[in-house]
Amino acid sequence: MSVTIKDIARMAGVSHTTVSRALNDSPLIHEDTKRKIRAIAERLDYSPNYSARSLVLARSYHIGLFFSTLSKGTSSSFFHETVKGVHSVVNTKYHLIVNGIDDYDGNYAAVTRKTFDGIIVMSQSDGDESFIRYVADKSIPLVVLNRNNEQLSPVNVLADDKAGVYRVVSHMIRQGHSRIALIEGKQSFKSSQARKGGYLQALSEHCIPTDETLHAIGGYTLEGGYAAMQRLLQLKPLPTAVFCSSDEMAVGAMKAIFQSGLTVPGDISVAGFDDDVFSAFLSPALTTVKRPVETISRIGAEKLLAVIERGFPHKETLFVDTELLIRDSVGTLHKQE
Amino acid sequence: MSVTIKDIARMAGVSHTTVSRALNDSPLIHEDTKRKIRAIAERLDYSPNYSARSLVLARSYHIGLFFSTLSKGTSSSFFHETVKGVHSVVNTKYHLIVNGIDDYDGNYAAVTRKTFDGIIVMSQSDGDESFIRYVADKSIPLVVLNRNNEQLSPVNVLADDKAGVYRVVSHMIRQGHSRIALIEGKQSFKSSQARKGGYLQALSEHCIPTDETLHAIGGYTLEGGYAAMQRLLQLKPLPTAVFCSSDEMAVGAMKAIFQSGLTVPGDISVAGFDDDVFSAFLSPALTTVKRPVETISRIGAEKLLAVIERGFPHKETLFVDTELLIRDSVGTLHKQE
DNA sequence: TTACATCTTGTTAACGTGTGCATTGTATGC
DNA sequence: GCATACAATGCACACGTTAACAAGATGTAA
Numbered sequence: 190m191s192v193t194i195k196d197i198a199r200m201a202g203v204s205h206t207t208v209s210r211a212l213n214d215s216p217l218i219h220e221d222t223k224r225k226i227r228a229i230a231e232r233l234d235y236s237p238n239y240s241a242r243s244l245v246l247a248r249s250y251h252i253g254l255f256f257s258t259l260s261k262g263t264s265s266s267f268f269h270e271t272v273k274g275v276h277s278v279v280n281t282k283y284h285l286i287v288n289g290i291d292d293y294d295g296n297y298a299a300v301t302r303k304t305f306d307g308i309i310v311m312s313q314s315d316g317d318e319s320f321i322r323y324v325a326d327k328s329i330p331l332v333v334l335n336r337n338n339e340q341l342s343p344v345n346v347l348a349d350d351k352a353g354v355y356r357v358v359s360h361m362i363r364q365g366h367s368r369i370a371l372i373e374g375k376q377s378f379k380s381s382q383a384r385k386g387g388y389l390q391a392l393s394e395h396c397i398p399t400d401e402t403l404h405a406i407g408g409y410t411l412e413g414g415y416a417a418m419q420r421l422l423q424l425k426p427l428p429t430a431v432f433c434s435s436d437e438m439a440v441g442a443m444k445a446i447f448q449s450g451l452t453v454p455g456d457i458s459v460a461g462f463d464d465d466v467f468s469a470f471l472s473p474a475l476t477t478v479k480r481p482v483e484t485i486s487r488i489g490a491e492k493l494l495a496v497i498e499r500g501f502p503h504k505e506t507l508f509v510d511t512e513l514l515i516r517d518s519v520g521t522l523h524k525q526e
Numbered sequence: 527m528s529v530t531i532k533d534i535a536r537m538a539g540v541s542h543t544t545v546s547r548a549l550n551d552s553p554l555i556h557e558d559t560k561r562k563i564r565a566i567a568e569r570l571d572y573s574p575n576y577s578a579r580s581l582v583l584a585r586s587y588h589i590g591l592f593f594s595t596l597s598k599g600t601s602s603s604f605f606h607e608t609v610k611g612v613h614s615v616v617n618t619k620y621h622l623i624v625n626g627i628d629d630y631d632g633n634y635a636a637v638t639r640k641t642f643d644g645i646i647v648m649s650q651s652d653g654d655e656s657f658i659r660y661v662a663d664k665s666i667p668l669v670v671l672n673r674n675n676e677q678l679s680p681v682n683v684l685a686d687d688k689a690g691v692y693r694v695v696s697h698m699i700r701q702g703h704s705r706i707a708l709i710e711g712k713q714s715f716k717s718s719q720a721r722k723g724g725y726l727q728a729l730s731e732h733c734i735p736t737d738e739t740l741h742a743i744g745g746y747t748l749e750g751g752y753a754a755m756q757r758l759l760q761l762k763p764l765p766t767a768v769f770c771s772s773d774e775m776a777v778g779a780m781k782a783i784f785q786s787g788l789t790v791p792g793d794i795s796v797a798g799f800d801d802d803v804f805s806a807f808l809s810p811a812l813t814t815v816k817r818p819v820e821t822i823s824r825i826g827a828e829k830l831l832a833v834i835e836r837g838f839p840h841k842e843t844l845f846v847d848t849e850l851l852i853r854d855s856v857g858t859l860h861k862q863e
Numbered sequence: 864t865t866a867c868a869t870c871t872t873g874t875t876a877a878c879g880t881g882t883g884c885a886t887t888g889t890a891t892g893c
Numbered sequence: 894g895c896a897t898a899c900a901a902t903g904c905a906c907a908c909g910t911t912a913a914c915a916a917g918a919t920g921t922a923a
Contacts, residue, residue: 191640193879204903209881219901236638240586241879243577244908251621259613265606265803272605272624273597281636284588284623287609292618299618301573303528411807440807447809466602467804470748470777472784530909541873546911556871578909581878 192233200229212237252283252493253305255320257313259289262375262409264437266465267482271311271334274486278494290320297323305329307493311486312336314378330496332489336379337506344496345506346489350380350462353478353511354387354432357460360476360513361430362395365522366458369397370428372417372438374409381409384434384462403428407438414438418445429457429522436461436468436477443471443518454520464514473517481509529570537566549574589620589830590642592657594650596626599712599746601774603802604819608648608671611823615831627657634660642666644830648823649673651715667833669826673716674843681833682843683826687717687799690815690848691724691769694797697813697850698767699732702859703795706734707765709754709775711746718746721771721799740765744775751775755782766794766859773798773805773814780808780855791857801851810854818846 194212198205203222211218211226229235243249254275256263272287279285283306290310293300297320300308307330310321321341324331333342361369371388374381392399405420407413414433421428422445433439439461443453453459453473461468464479488507531549535542540559548555548563566572580586591612593600609624616622620643627647630637634657637645644667647658658678661668670679698706708725711718729736739761742754751770758765759782770776776798780790790796790810798805801816825844 191638195879205879206881206904207902209879210902213881217901222901234635236635236640238581238640238879240577240580240640241908242881244575244581244879244910245881247908249577260610263606265602268609269600269602269605272609276596276624276626276629280629284621285625286621287613287624288622289613292613298571298573301528303573303575303577411804415807437804440804444807444809465804467748467774467777467802470752470781472781472809532909542909543874543911544872546909547872550911554871559871575909578878579911581880581909582911584878 192235193238194235197226197229197233197235200233201226247303249304249306250283251286251305252279252490253286253288253300253308255288255290255308255310257289257311257317258291259287261291263313264409264435264463264465266463270482271486274483275309275490278487278490290317293320295319300324300327300329302327302329307331307497309334309486309489309493310336310342313380314375316377330493332493332496334485334489339504339506343504344489344492346485346492347506347508348480348482348485348511349508350383350480350511351387351390352508353480353513354384354434354462355391356387356511356513357462357476357478358388358391358432359395360515361432361458361460361519362391362397364430364458364519366430367395367397368400368403368426368428368430370403370405370421370424370431372405372407372414372421372431372433372442374407374434374438376406378409381434388432407433407435407441409435409438411437411441414441415445416441418442422446422449422451427457430519431457431459433459433461436463436465436475439468439475439477439518440471443475454518458519458522460519464512469514469516471518476516476519477514479512479514481511485509529572530575531572534563534566534570534572537570538563584640586641586643587620588623588642589616589827590623590625590637590645592625592627592645592647594626594648594654595628596624598628599715600650601746601772601800601802603800607819608823611820612646612827615824615827627654630657632656637661637664637666639664639666644668644834646671646823646826646830647673647679650717651712653714667830669830669833671822671826676841676843680841681826681829683822683829684843684845685817685819685822685848686845687720687817687848688724688727690817690850691721691771691799692728693724693848693850694799694813694815695725695728695769696732697852698769698795698797698856699728699734701767701795701856703767704732704734705737705740705763705765705767707740707742707758707761707768709742709744709751709758709768709770709779711744711771711775713743715746718771725769744770744772744778746772746775748774748778751778752782753778755779759783759786759788764794767856768794768796770796770798773800773802773812776805776812776814776855777808780812791855795856795859797856801849806851806853808855813853813856814851816849816851818848822846 194208195205198208211223311334332344335347405417407417461477464477468475531545532542535545548560646669648671669681672684744750744754798814801814805812
């Protein structure tokens, strides 16, 4: 049996109403009374019953953080940074509940306004759309990360992937490369499409014709990047550079290149995307684009709390800048003719 | 305003008690009545108010997953695998709340039997002890992962780190190495101590004297591994092999070795611990020990649910086997004399 | 017919907290 | 000295659910 405000009330010789008010620092209560009550609460090691409070206030103190999936296709560093970012804002004020959308198997009945004060969706796939729509329909405060869909959700925060890829591919072009291959992620992922868009834009703005044979799909996994690169290594002539839509795939690609007896960046330059925690320590260190996942998550969480606590209705979409990290895996190509 | 069991009761022409029983599939209620009530509930899109239920049942439906820290010193893959493992068991039955112990700053008042039906601590440091003790004192159902302290907590699940390191270092010795350096993690982490123990045991059982100058500290970070290896590279004669207490540190160490113009495993063999997601794709692929983090987490979660639901009082400690993964970073040393 | 068991449903209270309204006591203004 | 304002506290109810107990209906055995 644990201590309630009624116990405190009895000891202090006041009503439980006064205790409730005192502990909530209501201006209605005399300072002396507050002090006395707080002292007793402290002494009895009182802690409020969240269920009771939630019931009467119609608030759950839960923030739901939903990933497309927890198990398949979510990279560890991505997951970790997201949780860190959101958690740093939510902290001890709300409980952070982590979930995979795919766990619900299409039946979202358990997701209600009462179970979640607000929801953050870290979206990675078009498959999330039904879930996002469901949450929006229930008018649960909502922030969508990593995805741009204004008509679906009011607040969106995402990295400017396209601009980031544009920057790194332009960098390759400036280093003299023109036969630049692409290893895509998962075609159904919006991020994959955006990154391809940046690649295509860089090529077209530098008047380099696109060549479909230079495009491969790696599925955002190491193994996939390895296999995709193996296919690209069959090409004649070989590409002089390859942009990989994730660092993990870049690691796989480099592995394939090394195995075929070639060097990076001597024979083939490689660039990635994400700046995974290990990327700076590869040999050669990987030139890549840093996605501010933690920043995005932090900003998203702040926006969500603003919506919940101050009612912040108007739509907005925030793009967070990426950062080009030039390291050693992209070399300069000397014109051969 | 959302629909409650009273609304359903009104529509069905029964009492709200009957509705409650029907929805909980109580044997007291006639099947026809149940069907009717379920149909109405379905039609009205009813979902129960968890706060109210929690209040009356004195259960929160929350499982707390606590890390020593979310931000500093927890590797992403470790974090991800843990959450995956626990989540796969907890699923939609309970809400999984992720927290860092360091966020509470020593004030655990918000952690009570009422806010958490059970708690899983993924322990990485001695600093967790006060928290674990607190939870145990409150007699909240508790499972501690990754840490062995029978008198503190009833149920412990952990990898047999020491045996795993013993195995990989013995492997190095069998390949002819005897001058084997060690890069430790964080000295305050129990895991770091256990791994060092395995290293020392392997040496002593093969009658190789320990040499303090061969021990360096890398703090479980890439940068730390890099710096530690730089120090080891000052030694004369050089070690012929180095065991790193984590794969991340191994990557840093390899980087330092390459920078000094040496090769792996030609000049120096390297082994790691963890089998991070990228380890198989390094060049050379890293020989390491796989810690079954996800398995540990899954088993721990199952144990916790057993305690919660079936009352499972007796103490037990489970060791989960590690797996030696022999890849390319440890070479054979030919005797020189 | 009566007594009793069984099946099904209803009545009422309880969980712990917050809040609208009433009540008491005290100071202020005229 | 009285009306009024204001500060501090208490009373009673509400939130949505579950459960102990009561109670009605129906069947059955004596």
